[in-house]
Amino acid sequence: MRAFKPKHLTAALWLTWSLGLFASTANALEIWENTVLAGIYQSGNSTTVQDASWGALPLRDGSEIPLNEWYSDDARDWHVTFLTSLSQNFGIIWGLGIGEEGEKYRIDPSLTLGFIYNEKLSDSSSLSLRFTAVLGGHLNERPCTANYGAIGGVQQVNCRFAATPLRPADTLDLLFDEAPREEVQLSVVYKYKF
Template sequence: MQNGSGGLSDGSRYSYDRYYSNYIPIPDLRFTMLSPINSDFGILWGFGTGESGDKYRIDPSLQIGFLYIETLGDNEWLSLLVSTRLFGYLREKSCTANYGAVGGIQTVNCRMADSLMAPSETLEYLENRAPQDQFTVSLRYQFRF
């Protein structure tokens, strides 16, 4: 999200980095561990640290799930991994923009302040979404030769 730039009324450009750089130069770190229950089954668990900047926040997250492995032969396996990530939402904050004599000072989506849309309409496009890996299901066949 931090790549890009916007335009000012005088024609100059500004970088989104000042809004979308994280406070601490460490991105959202995620850790996933496997606790084996037996040789075929294990519990996945983990967490994400979260991240925040001036105009966004990624909430900390928890991950839970399981891994089941079925041995089909000496060199072949079928595995099923199912997991979910709780929390970890990305939330984007608005900016204040000065549109001068045309529109005055208004609240706007920072990334869309120089678009052709009315400033109030850009607020509908503020990000507020779940993590992309909120639900994961993976079925894998493996054969080694």
């Protein structure tokens, strides 16, 4: 079992602050009565890292280093989102992601904010608008230091591409440096019942 990491403390502080913000308002009880769990999911960047953890890096002596030693964490980047209804037609979407860190990568903690608006147009039709934005959650990958012997000496290289024909310097452009896949989402849904 891994030790408690500072990123977990950061996520816990964000959650505590969020809960405190709602609890300090005059209508705290009413707000909490109108709040429901909207979703629990693993971030897209966490899935990207999981996909990169397959395979192994061959070494000069014939041994291999499994990539999952560098690209895994016991605590994946899980997100929890809530929906707080402020009226019959309007609600606030909010939540957080705890972040994730392995030896060769880091996903920053994140905060999700958004809204949903529903309008009944007639007895048989409705329109819904939903917007969310994720603040934070950036994925950064760190390079390896590899010894290419007489051919290239010691160089920085993208760990996942160290044993490919690519020049080590060229692999550095392939390091993960990505915003969250879910960074901004907008959906408009029109429903008509026949």
